[in-house]
Amino acid sequence: xxxxxxxxxxxxxxxxxxxxxFLQKLIKLxxxxxxxxQIQAIIAEKLEQIGLQVEQWELxxxxxxxxxYFFSNRTDFSDSxxxxxxxxxxxxxxxxxxxxxxxxxxxxxxSQWNDEPYLGKIKDGKIYGRGTTDMKGGNLAxxxxxxxxxxxxxxxxxxxILHSVVEEESGGAGTLAAVLKGYKADAAxxxxxxxxxxxxxxxxxxxxxxxxxxxxxxxxTRYHGVSAIEKSAIVVKHIEDLxxxxxxxxxxxxxxxxxxxxxxxxxxxxxxxxxxxxxDLVKLEGRIGIAPNEKxxxxxxxxxxxxxxLSDIDPWFKDHPVQLEWYGAQWVxxxxxxxxxxxxxxxxxxEDVVGTEPTIEASxxxxxxxxxxxxxxxxxxxxxxxxxxxxxxxxxYIELEDIFITAEIIALTVIEWCEVADKTNK
Amino acid sequence: xxxxxxxxxxxxxxxxxxxxxFLQKLIKLxxxxxxxxQIQAIIAEKLEQIGLQVEQWELxxxxxxxxxYFFSNRTDFSDSxxxxxxxxxxxxxxxxxxxxxxxxxxxxxxSQWNDEPYLGKIKDGKIYGRGTTDMKGGNLAxxxxxxxxxxxxxxxxxxxILHSVVEEESGGAGTLAAVLKGYKADAAxxxxxxxxxxxxxxxxxxxxxxxxxxxxxxxxTRYHGVSAIEKSAIVVKHIEDLxxxxxxxxxxxxxxxxxxxxxxxxxxxxxxxxxxxxxDLVKLEGRIGIAPNEKxxxxxxxxxxxxxxLSDIDPWFKDHPVQLEWYGAQWVxxxxxxxxxxxxxxxxxxEDVVGTEPTIEASxxxxxxxxxxxxxxxxxxxxxxxxxxxxxxxxxYIELEDIFITAEIIALTVIEWCEVADKTNK
Numbered sequence: 001x002x003x004x005x006x007x008x009x010x011x012x013x014x015x016x017x018x019x020x021x022f023l024q025k026l027i028k029l030x031x032x033x034x035x036x037x038q039i040q041a042i043i044a045e046k047l048e049q050i051g052l053q054v055e056q057w058e059l060x061x062x063x064x065x066x067x068x069y070f071f072s073n074r075t076d077f078s079d080s081x082x083x084x085x086x087x088x089x090x091x092x093x094x095x096x097x098x099x100x101x102x103x104x105x106x107x108x109x110x111s112q113w114n115d116e117p118y119l120g121k122i123k124d125g126k127i128y129g130r131g132t133t134d135m136k137g138g139n140l141a142x143x144x145x146x147x148x149x150x151x152x153x154x155x156x157x158x159x160x161i162l163h164s165v166v167e168e169e170s171g172g173a174g175t176l177a178a179v180l181k182g183y184k185a186d187a188a189x190x191x192x193x194x195x196x197x198x199x200x201x202x203x204x205x206x207x208x209x210x211x212x213x214x215x216x217x218x219x220x221t222r223y224h225g226v227s228a229i230e231k232s233a234i235v236v237k238h239i240e241d242l243x244x245x246x247x248x249x250x251x252x253x254x255x256x257x258x259x260x261x262x263x264x265x266x267x268x269x270x271x272x273x274x275x276x277x278x279x280d281l282v283k284l285e286g287r288i289g290i291a292p293n294e295k296x297x298x299x300x301x302x303x304x305x306x307x308x309x310l311s312d313i314d315p316w317f318k319d320h321p322v323q324l325e326w327y328g329a330q331w332v333x334x335x336x337x338x339x340x341x342x343x344x345x346x347x348x349x350x351e352d353v354v355g356t357e358p359t360i361e362a363s364x365x366x367x368x369x370x371x372x373x374x375x376x377x378x379x380x381x382x383x384x385x386x387x388x389x390x391x392x393x394x395x396x397y398i399e400l401e402d403i404f405i406t407a408e409i410i411a412l413t414v415i416e417w418c419e420v421a422d423k424t425n426k
Numbered sequence: 427x428x429x430x431x432x433x434x435x436x437x438x439x440x441x442x443x444x445x446x447x448f449l450q451k452l453i454k455l456x457x458x459x460x461x462x463x464q465i466q467a468i469i470a471e472k473l474e475q476i477g478l479q480v481e482q483w484e485l486x487x488x489x490x491x492x493x494x495y496f497f498s499n500r501t502d503f504s505d506s507x508x509x510x511x512x513x514x515x516x517x518x519x520x521x522x523x524x525x526x527x528x529x530x531x532x533x534x535x536x537s538q539w540n541d542e543p544y545l546g547k548i549k550d551g552k553i554y555g556r557g558t559t560d561m562k563g564g565n566l567a568x569x570x571x572x573x574x575x576x577x578x579x580x581x582x583x584x585x586x587i588l589h590s591v592v593e594e595e596s597g598g599a600g601t602l603a604a605v606l607k608g609y610k611a612d613a614a615x616x617x618x619x620x621x622x623x624x625x626x627x628x629x630x631x632x633x634x635x636x637x638x639x640x641x642x643x644x645x646x647t648r649y650h651g652v653s654a655i656e657k658s659a660i661v662v663k664h665i666e667d668l669x670x671x672x673x674x675x676x677x678x679x680x681x682x683x684x685x686x687x688x689x690x691x692x693x694x695x696x697x698x699x700x701x702x703x704x705x706d707l708v709k710l711e712g713r714i715g716i717a718p719n720e721k722x723x724x725x726x727x728x729x730x731x732x733x734x735x736l737s738d739i740d741p742w743f744k745d746h747p748v749q750l751e752w753y754g755a756q757w758v759x760x761x762x763x764x765x766x767x768x769x770x771x772x773x774x775x776x777e778d779v780v781g782t783e784p785t786i787e788a789s790x791x792x793x794x795x796x797x798x799x800x801x802x803x804x805x806x807x808x809x810x811x812x813x814x815x816x817x818x819x820x821x822x823y824i825e826l827e828d829i830f831i832t833a834e835i836i837a838l839t840v841i842e843w844c845e846v847a848d849k850t851n852k
Contacts, residue, residue, distance in 0.1 A: 203646060205645070205646065205702065207701045207702065208701075209701075217815075218790070218791060218814070218815070218817075218818070219631070219689060219691030219693055219712070219713045219715075220629060220631065220689060220691075220713075220715060220789075220790035220791040220792075221689070221790045221791075221815075222686065222689045222691045223685040223686050223689070224815075227691075227692070229662060229692050229693075229695050230662065232695075233659040233662060233663075236655060236656065236659060237659075259649040260648065260649050263645060263646060263647070263648045263649070265645030265646075265648045265653075265701070265702060265703075265704060266653070266655050266698075266705075267645055267655075267698045267699075267700050267701040267702055267703050267704065267705055268697070268698035268699060268700065268701055268705065269655050269658075269695055269696070269697045269698060269705070269708065270695070270696050270697075271694070271695045271696075272692075272693045272694035272695060272711075273693075273694060274693050274694065275633045275634075275635075275691070275693040275694055275711040275712050275713045275754060275755075276631065276633065276691060276693055276712075276713035276755075276791075277691075277693050277818075278691060278693065279692075279693055279694065279695070282695065285698075285701040286645070286701050286702075287645045287646075287701045287702035289645075289646060328701065329701075329702075363646075364644070364646035364647045365644060365646040365647075365702075366646075388644070389643075389644065389647075389650075391644075392644070392703075
């Protein structure tokens with residue numbers, strides 16, 4: 001008698017080559033924001049082939065606008081459909097969402113890539129290209145897990161709901177739409193690149209822009225002006241102090257080894273327009289990390305209040321307060337109880353497959369897990385192949401072996417979580 | 427018997443209206459860099475009409491390249507001719523250069539102008555438009571001074587050499603070309619907008635760009651990176667310290683009332699490209715003021731050496747030194763001895779015409795006076811109508827009355843400096 005474990009493992013080994021071809025096909029499609037239609041069509045076809053009930057639909061911006069956590073730089077979502085595929089259970093079992101996004105960030109400076117970014121070249125067990133790690137490799141692990149279960153003849157009690165969503169890189173409108181359409185479950189796994197660590201907590205984040213004002217003057221008489229560049233250094237320092245204060249509050253042991261659990265990063269600065277004029281405006285752009293137990297709106301208020309204190313540091317800011325603007329992107333923080341049964345199962349299956357204990361941490365970045373937890377009431381774990389430091393960088397790649405290990409762990413986890421129906425033929 | 431003074435004054439009064447029309451015509455021509463051909467043609471025609479010997483020529487980039495003080499962002503000067511007009515003296519008298527540039531800086535953000543920038547609208551004794559103050563008003567004072575002398579039948583011993591040059595706003599290639607062609611004299615007056623103060627010394631300046639390096643990382647793990655934005659604040663502060671040190675050295679009484687005689691201005695900052703990434707590069711752009719008694723190359727070396735000391739402040743700079751680049755523009759500093767006879771005459775004529783003592787200061791910005799003094803061996807005074815704080819700004823204007831007062835003072839100064847030939851009919 002073959003155990004489930006053996007069936008899954010065998011299926012994965014037998015289908016390895018086909019699978020890699022399919023991944024390469026997905027990587028060859030530059031599914032940047034607004035260009036996801038083609039990849040979603042291929043995925044929908046694949047899910048139908050596996051035998052899932054598939055729905056494909058375009059996001060309704062008007063409907064989404066009503067939700068406080070809707071956040072996007074788009075007003076029109078045509079040609080960027082969401083896809084959901086359901087492996088309907090026999091009934092009476094816990095359900096699970098397996099969530100992955102198909103959008104990838106732009107390739108950036110092509111001169112920094114060794115090969116064309118959408119080539120999907122394979123070398124030394126790695127597949128290269130934009131989106132390999134973030135997160136087409138992880139997505140493949142989901143299709144494989146479901147296909148392995150289905151084709152091994154294992155019948156589950158609970159439903160398995162696969163989200164193939166758009167817009168994760170730009171505010172999560174895809175997952176929000178899926179959740180609002182009712183595609184929720186008792187728990188979720190998101191195979192974002194955690195390097196196969198298990199993240200029961202995920203840091204959220206939100207982007208902001210600060211306008212720092214100065215007063216213009218000719219550089220030769222700069223004493224008649226006030227340099228927004230000098231003032232912006234004060235603002236940057238002040239924000240660092242807020243970061244220190246916010247991080248001193250964090251006592252979650254999951255963050256014990258992290259130097260700065262929820263960083264505030266000023267990533268961009270632009271100011272002044274002439275070398276020999278005093279700059280009268282500097283714009284700072286950054287992201288503020290949101291701890292798993294925080295509400296976005298509380299963090300927004302805290303930064304806003306903190307910036308008002310600038311006038312105590314420098315009277316210039318009293319009459320020329322900085323302007324704070326929230327723009328661009330946000331990721332809602334997410335968390336699942338560390339004693340949640342899905343955590344227990346996932347850890348156990350990891351140990352079964354890998355033979356060692358998994359690392360359990362809090363993610364330093366946001367995923368759609370926040371929307372699943374907070375809006376969809378679907379507690380989520382992030383666990384996937386790929387190293388997050390490769391994501392968004394030139395020469396992004398993923399280890400193929402890690403995709404197969406992840407698929408195996410997720411398949412076994414799903415089988416135990418959703419429970420095997422009696423009529424399954426062992 | 428009418429004195430020279432009366433002749434000049436009368437001529438200026440009688441020709442006031444024509445003259446304003448001519449100024450308006452000049453202002454209507456947007457003579458920005460590369461677009462000076464039309465205005466130069468009109469000026470050449472005007473100077474011929476007055477009765478000067480006129481030469482018009484295009485700058486020879488290949489020839490200019492050989493000179494260490496050649497500085498330009500152009501390699502092709504076609505359609506940007508220089509014009510020189512000479513009022514030949516009877517012989518044996520001191521000569522004078524009257525130098526003015528016809529290039530204007532771009533109008534900038536049109537929404538900040540109350541009227542179209544090249545309209546030349548007159549209101550309440552002021553004429554408005556890009557280039558009114560810097561320096562078509564001052565140029566007009568030169569044409570008027572020469573025309574008044576000529577039409578009053580006054581014959582001079584020394585030559586009067588009028589430079590109508592291009593490229594002052596971008597490194598002085600026009601004046602350099604005029605000087606190298608031999609259009610030099612015993613002294614010079616430049617009617618740049620000094621607000622009718624007399625500037626025997628003119629600050630030079632040079633633009634620089636500094637690349638400050640960091641190390642990229644995801645904002646959520648910013649502790650793995652090094653922020654070039656944070657490092658650039660250290661660089662800005664370090665440069666301020668150099669400014670302090672350089673200005674402590676200055677003991678010229680002309681600078682007594684100036685808070686920072688030779689400022690270093692960081693006017694522009696650009697760095698990072700993503701709010702949630704650690705910035706790995708910040709570019710700072712600025713101008714360093716060069717004292718009248720300094721050599722440009724010494725100042726360049728001083729800044730370069732100073733930046734090398736950054737590694738004493740922060741070890742990061744040891745392995746990641748900032749890169750210093752000189753680009754964009756330079757103005758050679760200029761000076762004339764305060765006891766120079768031309769200074770004495772100009773002060774006296776100012777008092778005669780205005781009735782009060784002139785203010786004598788050092789200019790906080792550069793002019794072509796540096797090239798005239800240092801390359802052409804022609805000591806130069808800056809003295810002209812218009813407020814320099816209007817220059818380069820929206821809604822630039824000049825008081826018409828100041829142009830006529832300047833013309834009168836310059837005419838009388840030229841007559842005394844170049845000396846009246848015996849055969850002049852008083």
